[in-house]
Amino acid sequence: MIVSVASGKGGTGKTLVATSLTVSVENSQLLDCDVEEPNAFLFFPEMRLLDRRECSVTVPQIDEELCVHCGRCSDVCAFNALAVIPSRVVVFPELCHGCGGCLIACPEKAISEVPRRVGWISRARSGDHELVWGELEIGEARSTPLIRDVKRHAKGDTVIVDCPPGVSCSAVESVRDTDFCLLVAEPTPFGLPDLALALKMLERMSIPRGVLINKSGIGDREIYSYLEKRDVPVLMEIPMSREIAELYSRGVIFVERMRGWKERFVNLAERIRGMSG
Amino acid sequence: MKQIVVISGKGGTGKTSIVASFAACASGRAVIADCDVDAPDLHIILNPVVRERRDFFGIRKASIDKERCTECGACVEHCRFDAIKNFEVDPSACEGCGVCMLVCVSDAVKMVEHLSGHAYISDTRYGPLVHADLFPGEEASGKLVTMVREMARSLAESLKMDMVLIDGSPGTGCPVIASLSGADLALIVTEPTVSGVHDLDRILDVAEHFRIRAMVCINKYDINEETSENIELACNGRGVEMIGRIPFDTNVIDAMVRSVPVVELSTPAACSIKQIWSRLVTSL
Numbered sequence: 001m002i003v004s005v006a007s008g009k010g011g012t013g014k015t016l017v018a019t020s021l022t023v024s025v026e027n028s029q030l031l032d033c034d035v036e037e038p039n040a041f042l043f044f045p046e047m048r049l050l051d052r053r054e055c056s057v058t059v060p061q062i063d064e065e066l067c068v069h070c071g072r073c074s075d076v077c078a079f080n081a082l083a084v085i086p087s088r089v090v091v092f093p094e095l096c097h098g099c100g101g102c103l104i105a106c107p108e109k110a111i112s113e114v115p116r117r118v119g120w121i122s123r124a125r126s127g128d129h130e131l132v133w134g135e136l137e138i139g140e141a142r143s144t145p146l147i148r149d150v151k152r153h154a155k156g157d158t159v160i161v162d163c164p165p166g167v168s169c170s171a172v173e174s175v176r177d178t179d180f181c182l183l184v185a186e187p188t189p190f191g192l193p194d195l196a197l198a199l200k201m202l203e204r205m206s207i208p209r210g211v212l213i214n215k216s217g218i219g220d221r222e223i224y225s226y227l228e229k230r231d232v233p234v235l236m237e238i239p240m241s242r243e244i245a246e247l248y249s250r251g252v253i254f255v256e257r258m259r260g261w262k263e264r265f266v267n268l269a270e271r272i273r274g275m276s277g
Numbered sequence: 278m279k280q281i282v283v284i285s286g287k288g289g290t291g292k293t294s295i296v297a298s299f300a301a302c303a304s305g306r307a308v309i310a311d312c313d314v315d316a317p318d319l320h321i322i323l324n325p326v327v328r329e330r331r332d333f334f335g336i337r338k339a340s341i342d343k344e345r346c347t348e349c350g351a352c353v354e355h356c357r358f359d360a361i362k363n364f365e366v367d368p369s370a371c372e373g374c375g376v377c378m379l380v381c382v383s384d385a386v387k388m389v390e391h392l393s394g395h396a397y398i399s400d401t402r403y404g405p406l407v408h409a410d411l412f413p414g415e416e417a418s419g420k421l422v423t424m425v426r427e428m429a430r431s432l433a434e435s436l437k438m439d440m441v442l443i444d445g446s447p448g449t450g451c452p453v454i455a456s457l458s459g460a461d462l463a464l465i466v467t468e469p470t471v472s473g474v475h476d477l478d479r480i481l482d483v484a485e486h487f488r489i490r491a492m493v494c495i496n497k498y499d500i501n502e503e504t505s506e507n508i509e510l511a512c513n514g515r516g517v518e519m520i521g522r523i524p525f526d527t528n529v530i531d532a533m534v535r536s537v538p539v540v541e542l543s544t545p546a547a548c549s550i551k552q553i554w555s556r557l558v559t560s561l
Contacts (some may be wrong), residue, residue, distance in 0.1 A: 008316045010447035011289010015472060036448035037286055037479060039472040076415075078337070078375050078388075099357055099374030138479065139486040141451035165288045165447055166315030168411060168418040172369050189533050190293060194316040201413035205369060218530050247510060251471035251499040 001276050002159040003269075004178035004207075008194030012184045012234050013214035013238070016248055018162035019043045020255045022129055024265035027105050028158040032133035033174040035119060035146045040162050043253050047126035053134035055134065055149045056115035059093040066110035071112060073102035094141065119146040123153070130156070147173045158269065167201045175202065181209045181274035182235065190221035199232065208275055212268075215240040233251060233275075236268050278433050279561050280426075280441045282312075282460040282489075287477030288447035290466045294529055295550060296444040297322040298540040300403040302554040307440040309401070310429035312422045312456040314394070317443050318390040322536055325399030325406045332362055333409065333412040333424060335393030335417035336373035339366045341450055345385035352386065353376035369414055393417060396424050398432060405432055419451035426456065451481045457484065463491045464520070464557065469504035477508065481517060492560070498522040518560075521553035 003153035003242070005018040019040055022030040032040040040254065041047065055081040060073070067089060073084040074089070083101055093116050103111045119136040134150040136143050147170060151161070163174035175181050182201050185195040202209045211227055216237040227234055238244065247254045283292050283299075297319060300309045311319040314386045337358040339360070341352070341536045346364050356377055360370035366377075368391075378386040394411040409421050429441045445456040457463060463484050467477040477493065484491040493512050498505040505522065512519045526546035540547045 009289065009318070010285075011287060034448075036450045036453075037288075037472075037476045039287070039475060042471045042475055076375065076379055078373055097372050097374055099372065099376050100355065101374055101376045101379055104355070104376065136449060136493055138449065138482040140449075140501070141454050141456070143448075143450045166418070166452075167413040168315050168452075169416045170450065171315075172414050172416075172447075176369070187538065188530055189321050190318040193318065193321070197316065197413045204414045217525070220534050245500055248472075249468075249470040249504060 001157065001180070001273055002154055002161060002178045003272055004161040004163050004169060004181045004183060004200060005176040006175055006181055007165055007184045008162035008167055009191055012186045012191060014184050015039045015162055015247065016214070016254070017182065017184050018160050019214055019253045020261070020265050021160050021269060022217035023253055024255055024262045025158045025269045027128045027156060028094045028160055029130045029132070030162065031150050032131070032162045033147045033150050033155060034162055034164040035043050035134035035143050035150065036164060038133040038135050041124060041131055042251050044126040044131060045251060046123040047131060050120040050123040050125055052120055054117045055100045055119045055146045055169045056117050057145045058113035059096045059098065059116045060091055060111045062089045062091065063110045063112065064162045066108045068108055070107065072105045072107060076105040076198050098145070099238060105189070105195045118142070121149055144169045144173045154268065155197070167197045172201065172205070175207060178207060180272050181207050182272065183209060183211045184214050185211055185223060186215045186219065186224045187213055187221070190225045192218065193212070196226070210235040210272070210275065213237045235271060236264065278439060278441065279461045280443060280459065281462045281464065281557065282443040282445050282456055283464045283466060284445035284453060284457065284480060285447055285466045286449065286480030287473050290468045290473065291529070292466050293444055294465055294533065294539055296442060297538040298550045299442055299554055301538040301540050302551065303440060303442060304403045306438055307442045308406055308429045308433040308436070308439055309404065309406045310425050310443045311406065311497070312407045312425050312443050312452070314411045314418050314421045314425065314444040314452065315446055317410060319406065320371055320408055322400040322407055322538055323403065324534070324536060325401050325408065327397050329398040329401045330501040331396045332392055332491060333394040333396055333421050334390050335415050335420060337388040337389070337390050338368050338371040338373050339375070340364060340387050340389045342385045342387065345383050347383050349382065351382065352379040355380045356504055372416070383391045396421065396428060398428060403435070407432060419455040422452045422455035432557050447478055453483065454487070456540055457489055458487055460489055462487045462561065464493055465493045466496050467493060467508060468497050469495060469501040474504060474508060481515060492520040492557070493517055494521045494523065496523045519540050520556050521549055523549040
């Protein structure tokens with residue numbers, strides 16, 4: 001079972017929930033797909049790093065000996081990553097999506113592909129859990145190739161995917177092909193519209209979902225009636241608590257310190273298993 | 278005209294509450310731009326009245342004509358994004374490269390433009406707001422951010438306003454880069470948690486990478502005063518100015534529920550935000 005933990009709004013507690021689920025479920029694996037700001041590993045200070053390797057995409061390289069500057073490569077490039085000037089071809093690697101269109105279009109076979117690093121993938125072990133996370137290079141705009149790479153590491157009975165916030169490419173890539181998506185939301189006026197967007201995204205992707213309300217007790221009750229009306233189950237509530245916030249601030253997973261919560265997360269995982277597609 | 282962008286790296290540190298308050302402080306002198314197009318929330322506080330709506334077309338995506346398709350498989354073989362299944366294009370996976378069209382021998386693939394969202398120019402009680410909505414699951418949020426920024430900039434110029442105030446998105450990737458590039462100043466809102474510290478370091482690297490002047494403020498600093506001290510030391514070490522601290526204050530959520538900027542209430546967080554605003558204006 002692969003469970004993604006997502007939200008529209010940032011800072012609602014995805015990492016708090018993903019790490020809590022991980023330490024509660026035996027032998028579970030945690031994949032941190034929030035590669036722009038990977039945080040989950042910070043909560044496992046005693047982890048043992050297994051390896052750290054580069055994640056690369058391919059970008060075109062022009063053999064100027066063969067190139068006749070016909071301009072076909074730049075004509076087919078949908079991302080404006082190639083510009084042909086009379087004497088040479090200029091490649092803008094950061095705009096390239098690595099589709100390979102230019103290679104196919106080049107009549108002179110003057111284009112080859114070379115790797116370009118877009119980030120790093122680390123693997124670590126903490127007790128009976130494996131952690132895998134991606135870390136996007138600074139200044140790099142596209143996170144999806146790295147997210148895909150992190151997700152290729154999925155293995156085992158229970159895989160938990162910590163997703164980036166938002167509802168566009170990187171969030172879509174992270175929740176794609178997961179069996180269930182747990183949306184973490186806060187019951188505030190900012191939390192509701194962002195949750196609604198995330199629900200729409202999941203509906204388009206036909207992924208089964210449920211909601212965990214974090215910091216319950218703050219804000220208002222709008223979110224509850226919204227979810228009830230749409231028949232979206234609220235699977236758990238974590239109350240607003242200064243104690244939890246302070247533990248989080250120090251990098252401590254609160255279920256390790258506060259009684260009864262691990263059992264609740266085990267039950268949550270079982271319920272999700274039953275609801276998974 | 279100056280462009281100030283508020284970003285955070287980590288999500289949920291309070292960007293939007295702070296920008297809404299800045300909008301109230303700058304009342305009438307700034308165009309406000311909500312560039313968090315994935316989760317736009319500024320409108321909840323500012324209650325905009327839409328004056329103009331523009332269509333946003335993201336990327337063109339492939340579409341296969343069933344009548345013409347001979348199911349030869351060339352498109353499936355060449356698509357590097359696994360976007361073609363059973364000779365149908367999965368729009369959520371298609372990146373719009375057009376390789377399928379290039380390799381199709383039956384001329385069955387077309388690249389189709391489609392509506393991916395809207396951008397708006399609105400009036401609010403504090404001045405004009407440019408905002409947008411991206412349809413959930415769409416790509417090219419960076420392109421929409423650029424559109425919002427361009428609309429805000431030209432609006433500020435035509436209205437002869439001093440400033441564009443930008444609410445950015447979390448992260449370090451494409452929408453963040455789009456909201457940051459060319460700004461005069463980035464205010465980074467962080468919080469004293471292990472995640473906040475880690476993400477602050479990364480977003481400061483991003484600002485440095487694009488040569489944008491950055492300042493830092495710590496929200497909810499009293500959740501962990503020791504970590505707040507360490508953040509200040511780290512900022513000093515990097516030569517980044519610390520512009521203020523905001524206390525943990527539940528009135529911030531009350532303000533949100535009442536749809537008013539925090540600075541409209543008299544509460545500890547409001548005082549700190551006002552102070553930060555005046556320092557920000559002075560330093561411009």
